[in-house]
Amino acid sequence: MVAVEAESPRTDVAIGGPLRSALLATGDGIGCHYRLRATCGLGIEPLEALGLVKPIRQRIPTCIEHACPLRDTCRFARLFAAGEAGRSGKKYRLTPLGAGALRDPIVLRQIEAATRDLPLARRILAALATAGGHLTTLTLNAALLDERLAALSATGEAGESAFERGELAGMLSLLDATGALGYDGYRVTLPGT
Numbered sequence: 032m033v034a035v036e037a038e039s040p041r042t043d044v045a046i047g048g049p050l051r052s053a054l055l056a057t058g059d060g061i062g063c064h065y066r067l068r069a070t071c072g073l074g075i076e077p078l079e080a081l082g083l084v085k086p087i088r089q090r091i092p093t094c095i096e097h098a099c100p101l102r103d104t105c106r107f108a109r110l111f112a113a114g115e116a117g118r119s120g121k122k123y124r125l126t127p128l129g130a131g132a133l134r135d136p137i138v139l140r141q142i143e144a145a146t147r148d149l150p151l152a153r154r155i156l157a158a159l160a161t162a163g164g165h166l167t168t169l170t171l172n173a174a175l176l177d178e179r180l181a182a183l184s185a186t187g188e189a190g191e192s193a194f195e196r197g198e199l200a201g202m203l204s205l206l207d208a209t210g211a212l213g214y215d216g217y218r219v220t221l222p223g224t
Contacts (some may be wrong), residue, residue: 049201049207050143053078054133057125061087061097064121065107073201075123080149081142083129086120097122143209151194151202152211154178156221159212164224171219172199 053071056062062084064075070102078084093111094102102108125133131137146152158174159166166174175194182188194202207214212221 043199048143049073049204050146050208051133051139054083054125054129059097060124061092061099061150062123062125063094063099063101063107065105066099066101066122068197068201069101069205072197072204073203074180074195075120076198077149077151077202078123078129081128081145082126083132083142084123087122087124088119091118091122110203127161143205145204146205146209147211149202151198152206155199155202155206155219156211159221165189166219167199168217168219172196175199 049071050073053062053067053073056066056070062075067073067075067078075084075086079086086129091111094108095112096104099105107121111122117203128138128142132142147156155171158171158178162170162174179194203212203214203219206212210222212219216221
């Protein structure tokens, strides 16, 4: 288990972008989905898909049991304190790869490059390519939702096409930080377009 001190968000962005910030968002080696969303715009899903974190599904710690700086003000702390349903998989531990990415910038850069192969990232990049390399976030969201509805209509399941709005914004920030696309909070562009 690796305990990591959180650095200021400004330092995180300068050193390794949102991916490094997400890895630093742990207290006593435990992180939380809600803290990730609030501070990095990412969820656990892309970090798990990259092999950087392992969600905790049993014996889920309360917010007081780990060093989360949001525990006194987080509206979700009650969910964990009361042991309510819906908390499984919302806390996580860094994997050895995740801890290694924090220590080694070369590993972090390799993982950043791998983000382009995540299902949502592939779909975003394909939608941009189809649209000529420029979309607004609203148009991109609509294109991805249309794709999801087509998948549901064809198979009855969303499969890899499912995503949440916050997950889309987080993935756009992550892809922007890796140079796969440009994202200013509203417009999304492919490099060179």
